[in-house]
Amino acid sequence: MSNDSGFPETTSFEVNVSKDTFKFNAAHFVAYNGFRERLHGHNYKLSIRLLGSRKICSDGYVLDFGDVKAVTKTACKKLNEHFICPMYSDVITITDEANGENVKLLCQDGAEFSFPKGDCIMLPIVHSTVEEIAIYCWGEIILGLDAEVLVKRGVHTMEVTCSEATGQEAVFRMKIPNTNNHAEIMKAVDVRSFIRTGELFPKPCLPVANEKGAGCSICSHCGK
Numbered sequence: 001m002s003n004d005s006g007f008p009e010t011t012s013f014e015v016n017v018s019k020d021t022f023k024f025n026a027a028h029f030v031a032y033n034g035f036r037e038r039l040h041g042h043n044y045k046l047s048i049r050l051l052g053s054r055k056i057c058s059d060g061y062v063l064d065f066g067d068v069k070a071v072t073k074t075a076c077k078k079l080n081e082h083f084i085c086p087m088y089s090d091v092i093t094i095t096d097e098a099n100g101e102n103v104k105l106l107c108q109d110g111a112e113f114s115f116p117k118g119d120c121i122m123l124p125i126v127h128s129t130v131e132e133i134a135i136y137c138w139g140e141i142i143l144g145l146d147a148e149v150l151v152k153r154g155v156h157t158m159e160v161t162c163s164e165a166t167g168q169e170a171v172f173r174m175k176i177p178n179t180n181n182h183a184e185i186m187k188a189v190d191v192r193s194f195i196r197t198g199e200l201f202p203k204p205c206l207p208v209a210n211e212k213g214a215g216c217s218i219c220s221h222c223g224k
């Protein structure tokens with residue numbers, strides 16, 4: 001069987017790039033309605049998969065590993081040794097402080113943080129979870145790689161895996177838009193469009209969740 005281009009539909013290539021240099025150390029806390037983590041940090045890692053090409057290009061590549069490495073390292077460097085500030089949080093009020101030198105975060109529970117601006121990376125995300133960080137990184141990497149070139153080379157989908165610890169990672173996979181227009185790409189990766197609206201479902205009272213103080217604030221099981 002062949003598709004319109006005469007390429008066999010039973011074959012496909014993918015390129016996986018996962019290097020020791022695809023890492024960043026960053027501080028964060030996850031906050032959502034009724035819950036806030038304590039400030040802490042992770043050694044994050046990224047890995048990239050490019051999917052879909054039915055034939056490789058005349059240079060023998062799906063895509064040069066070197067291009068993926070350069071762009072991903074740049075994305076990691078931007079985040080490294082920063083506090084990840086979720087600009088679109090619906091439970092943290094973010095304002096300027098100290099004549100614009102600091103970023104102040106006022107949380108729902110009354111906790112206040114003030115960080116030097118240079119120590120913060122302001123990300124267009126609602127929660128600094130690995131899911132949302134993966135979406136942000138997907139956009140950065142697509143902008144760096146040139147989406148139109150990827151599509152021309154037959155790559156139709158990219159996957160970004162963001163890990164915060166061994167065995168704890170989130171994968172974001174999306175079709176690559178056939179455009180290099182910055183605004184269109186930013187719209188395609190708007191984190192807010194990937195978040196369900198409405199109330200959170202009540203969580204069961206898992207012992208671990210209770211120890212951390214989570215769970216019971218929205219729990220319908222234990223009555224707390």
Ligand SMILES: [Zn+2]
Binds near residue numbers: 029030
């Ligand atoms: Zn964390």
